[in-house]
Amino acid sequence: MNPNKLALAFLLMMHWVLPCPVAEAGVIISSTVNQSGYKIDFPGSVPGNTGSASRIGVFDFDFATSPSLFTFLQARIRFWVQLPTQAEGRDAPWIILAREGVTDQQIRDVSLTNPSSITEHAIRTDIRITANQADQGTGVVEKKMFNFEKLTGAQGLALASILAANASHRLEAWLVSDTFSNITVPAFGETFSFVGGSIVSTFQPFSSTLDLAYVPEPSSVVVFVLASIVHTMRRVICLRRRNSNQDKSKDTIEPCFV
């Protein structure tokens, strides 16, 4: 095989290897924490509207190596929230992922900018949480994303940077609305019943889970690509050897694996 063919084969190999199904799905890492309950209000971008940002929690990810080497592809979240019934469509609040200890002002800055905006402190994702009429009622209900939401390349890189900057790989998730302030992401929920003339309270702590999907770390990709090259080279050598032995009988020709 001449060098041009070898280069072509290598390119084809890379084309197949890089977007391989494993990389598409990514490795999933999860973190479950107690909800924070912290909330700030701010004037919305539309005059007269009051927006709000509720911190869902501070998530703690146990990465074996630095997340700066990863590309984050997708994210999904599960948490407990009370949303107004009008929180649908373009009025649905969205998820912001931010570095641990982000200030209220920094959250406001991201909240009031265009969709999919990124600052050094936070990323406004495309994950929107809508009030579902099928829920049990107006109240604190569990919102669970069954499917991952894709992150853009820039969002994925920014997320890696934020995670890598924190020694404990911590990340804050916020629920932000430019339109509503009557949103509650509580840490605890209290209910009561009236039994025998007295009030009996019940407390329920609320937790949230953030899942992130990222591609295998570069070392694995490099090993895989190198293995592919070795595989190609072996096949090339095999084919050359077979071509040189064409005068021999077919039975003696060594089969080349595909």
Next chain:
Amino acid sequence: MLRLKAFYNCVLCIALLCTLSWVDSRADVIIDFKQQSGLDEDFGIRRAVYLGRMFNGVTAGSFRRMDAMHAVITIAQATQSDNVQLFAGDGSSNFDTAFAQGRMTDTGIRVVNRTQNNTEVLRIPGDPSDTPAFKIETSAGVAIHETLAAKNYLDFWVVGNSGSGFTVPSVVGAGNANFLMRFERSTAVPEPSSILLATAGLGLLTYRLRGSRRG
């Protein structure tokens, strides 16, 4: 002899009034407990959340008013600046219209969460088992009771500033979000002691007048 007869008549009259006023004006307590509705309205004037309808079929009785009350509400993020008020009256939707038509009465209760990061059960002014009830102003107490007398139910709303961020759930996780209202009712004006004093005074005056004419 006539003086004695007049005195006896007066005593009899007082005794009869005492009995009747006691029967008609004795204080009682009505209490109800229900799941919150959570229906939310904000038409730019104020934010109103409907709690629900209570005391269905409760008869009012005459010469009474709501004297004091306890309220137990499940709510989150009600702050001082939100100015969340508890209203009672007639109207299960469109609070602004009901308020403009005078069908809603401010109980005087203000709702503020103890902590801002939890959905809490607030007992106002405290637990009914060990805290004296919140005193309702006379005019509000009469108005609330008149609504109960006319409709045989009361609708309850929590109302705050427009755009305020408090939330009133109907469910909290696995449990229902409930509210409880407890009213202490007593006689409307005039109260029994005034009737007794006025009657006794009138009887004494009559007795003396008759005595002076004959004397």
